[in-house]
Amino acid sequence: GDSVTQMEGPVTLSEEAFLTINCTYTATGYPSLFWYVQYPGEGLQLLLKATKADDKGSNKGFEATYRKETTSFHLEKGSVQVSDSAVYFCALSETVQGAQKLVFGQGTRLTINP
Amino acid sequence: DAMVIQNPRYQVTQFGKPVTLSCSQTLNHNVMYWYQQKSSQAPKLLFHYYDKDFNNEADTPDNFQSRRPNTSFCFLDIRSPGLGDAAMYLCATSRDWAGGSETQYFGPGTRLLVL
Numbered sequence A: 001g002d003s004v005t006q007m008e009g010p011v012t013l014s015e016e017a018f019l020t021i022n023c024t025y026t027a028t029g030y031p032s033l034f035w036y037v038q039y040p041g042e043g044l045q046l047l048l049k050a051t052k053a054d055d056k057g058s059n060k061g062f063e064a065t066y067r068k069e070t071t072s073f074h075l076e077k078g079s080v081q082v083s084d085s086a087v088y089f090c091a092l093s094e095t096v097q098g099a100q101k102l103v104f105g106q107g108t109r110l111t112i113n114p
Numbered sequence B: 001d002a003m004v005i006q007n008p009r010y011q012v013t014q015f016g017k018p019v020t021l022s023c024s025q026t027l028n029h030n031v032m033y034w035y036q037q038k039s040s041q042a043p044k045l046l047f048h049y050y051d052k053d054f055n056n057e058a059d060t061p062d063n064f065q066s067r068r069p070n071t072s073f074c075f076l077d078i079r080s081p082g083l084g085d086a087a088m089y090l091c092a093t094s095r096d097w098a099g100g101s102e103t104q105y106f107g108p109g110t111r112l113l114v115l
Helices: none
Strands: A002-006 A011-014 A019-021 A023-026 A033-036 A044-050 A056-059 A064-065 A075-077 A086-096 A097-105 A108-113 B004-007 B010-013 B019-025 B030-037 B043-049 B051-058 B064-067 B073-078 B087-094 B110-114
Touching: A002 A086, A002 A097, A011 A019, A019 A108, A023 A033, A033 A064, A044 A064, A044 B064, A097 B043, B004 B087, B010 B019, B019 B030, B019 B087, B019 B110, B030 B073, B043 B064, B073 B087
Parallel strands: A011 A108, B010 B110
Antiparallel strands: A002 A023, A019 A075, A033 A044, A033 A086, A044 A056, A056 A064, A064 A075, A086 A097, A086 A108, B004 B019, B019 B073, B030 B043, B030 B087, B043 B051, B064 B073, B087 B110
16 A cells, blocks of 8 residues: 655754755555644644645745655755744545545654754 | 634543544535544544545444534544553544545544543
8 A cells, every 4th residue: 555654753953954854655646745744732734735746835934845756755944943843744645435545654753952 | 713623632531431532623524534643653544434425444443433413523432442542533624535635634633541
């Protein structure tokens, strides 16, 4: 079945550092790709998504580009803030009986120190 | 604001005592999902409803059931909770399938503790 592999955490950075969280996927077709963020004690929120090859998703300074040739969707941010501390999940979608099923990576815990 | 609401946020139950978790949505979405998220793990899909059609994941234990009496509400019933069922339970919704690109909207989750 389809799967997602994420860079293992935890990741600790200083404020204003450059962030990269690696994500690669295995899929039989051409799934949509997502990054979700989970702040402490909360549910998941969509951060960004891309629906086809070479699409770039962006939001709140975060970016990720759908790379079909390397089956990757790495998350980047040029200058992180303390408020970016959270767990980040890469996910792909597959179709299950008329609805969308998300397959998540294992998550990467990010801590930003002031 | 339109949202996905889960109640309660924290639920304590006893080993073997049935428990029900609830989810409601004001988004009028056709699809509702239940995920189980254990500590430091990714969410795992238990089942979903496409309108009234129930779809169970192959590896979801029979101990877990669900009901969707109307578009807005969905319930997760755990018939005989075991210690291994302690987890965060996340409800999510999405509109109709659109080639897999639809965003899923998650509630804040219910953390279940089994004593």
